[in-house]
Amino acid sequence: MHPTIIKINTQQFITNLQSIRKQIGNNVKLCVPVKANGYGHGIVEISQVAEPYVDYLAVSCFEEGRLLVEHQIRKPILVFGSFDDEQIPELISNNLEITVASQEKADALAKYCVSKNITCKVHIGVDTGMNRIGVGISSAKELIDFVLKHPCLELIGVYSHFAASDGLEPTLTEEQIQLFGDIADYIKQQKPSVICHLANSGGVAYYPQSYFDMVRPGLMSYGYFPAGKVTHGHLSKIKPCFSLTARVLHFKTVAKGQGISYSHRYYTGDTTHIATIQIGYGDGYRRGLSNLGQVLIGGKKYPIVGNVCMDMLMVDMGPDDEAKVGDEVILIGKQGDQEILLDELADKLNTINYEILVGFNDRVRRVLVN
Structure with missing residues (x-):
């Protein structure tokens, strides 16, 4: 057996999750990203440890989500990445929550669901400044309205992603929080149960006003910080596992x-x-x-x-x-x-x-x- 091993200190990992939970409070959901093989920690192993302590898990692609379902992970799983049309049946059959970042993808999902007389769970990805994927601010409300009104698309959440939440570009981050807050207000007026989420590790550490309904700290969950360790408060107990x-x-x-x-x-x-x-x-x-x-x-x-x-x-x-x-x-x-x-x-x-x-x-x- 190959003698090179990555050892995961499960108690420290749990302590990290509990520390984040104390930081955000009981009214904010905790989603832990486990993409890229659980940030190198082992996607299946780390998800099994995390499951009792989190509200959501998040992955990058369909294949990662399916792997978790195959290993009996039962917490909701959000797929961040886009999808090909041929993946739609398995995304839905595995009960994965799907990111819709354009009208084109919303149309593809709606077409399939109508043809099968089924529904699927959707999170709308909104681009507030990262300029990676996500519907633009100018088109976001139109896409939100489409999903909310479609009988086969169940809007579970809406989210965006920080470009520089490490505290080094506060003006940009504060602009993103404001833009996303406007979108969150628009959605809440129509469907209050929609989960609005923005904060990553930097958001959790440095921008409590970005917590909204759920946070998604990836690096922090595993014991690291994007811009130097936080040495005070609940987050001071976070260490590498x-x-x-x-x-x-x-x-x-x-x-x-x-x-x-x-x-x-x-x-x-x-x-x-x-x-x-x-x-x-x-x-x-x-x-x-x-x-x-x-x-x-x-x-x-x-x-x-x-x-x-x-x-x-x-x-x-x-x-x-x-x-x-x-x-x-x-x-x-x-x-x-x-x-x-x-x-x-x-x-x-x-x-x-x-x-x-x-x-x-x-x-x-x-x-x-x-």
Whole structure:
């Protein structure tokens, strides 16, 4: 069995959800996005843990939603992405709640439902400034009226998405809140039960006026923040529940001046001990961390040396010679009183923590631990 594992601390994940619940209050619903394989945590595993603590789950595409239904997830599931016409029958038969972001898609759903004399559950996606998908503000009320009046389309919710809710662009975010608030007011006058939702992790952390009827914190649910950890109030208890572990595959003494790994981009400065670790870019550990990343072995930090290979990487342990084959290696997470932070890796790679999380593939097992 492949020894590289992502361990999910289920109690910390639950604590994160409970902390968010306390932050938003009992009158606001909690929707946890589990798209992109549960932000890398394992979509099925993390959804099963989350289900008792949330009101909704959200996915990116039909296939993700169907997978959750196949694993007996019973909470409502919202599909953020668009759909092809041939997917409509299964979207409806799996009781997935469908995003409608244009009149064209509303017409396609309505046509199918009329032909089968059935109804489907719809959320209207409105573009308030992200300029990705969603009906424009100028056409939103027309689409809302169409869905509300159609006997085969049940309007469950309306939502939009922040473009910069990390607190760095408050003017844009406040404009989006105002635009969405106008749409929410328009809908509530006609159907008060419609769920209006806008806030993502940044919205939950920094813009309580954006909560409306439901929030959708993705990154925050997994223990991370889009713009620095919140250190006060309920959200201060939110911490990562993800750790990446591997094993020492080989351990040997290497003489001074020897090149390590492909292209010999690292040479030993003295006689040293090199540990080979069974993880590489074939698992999703980034090659950009060659001669840059660190690992924890026996509670100490050691540098990754040479190029990260597809299936392995090498670590220079210097004079330390106590490692042995099979020892646990931490690449993200804690060991003893030392820790390797995901955000530090993101900074080294000049990227965002999201990208690293979702980059680990199915060769890396997800294991739930307490």
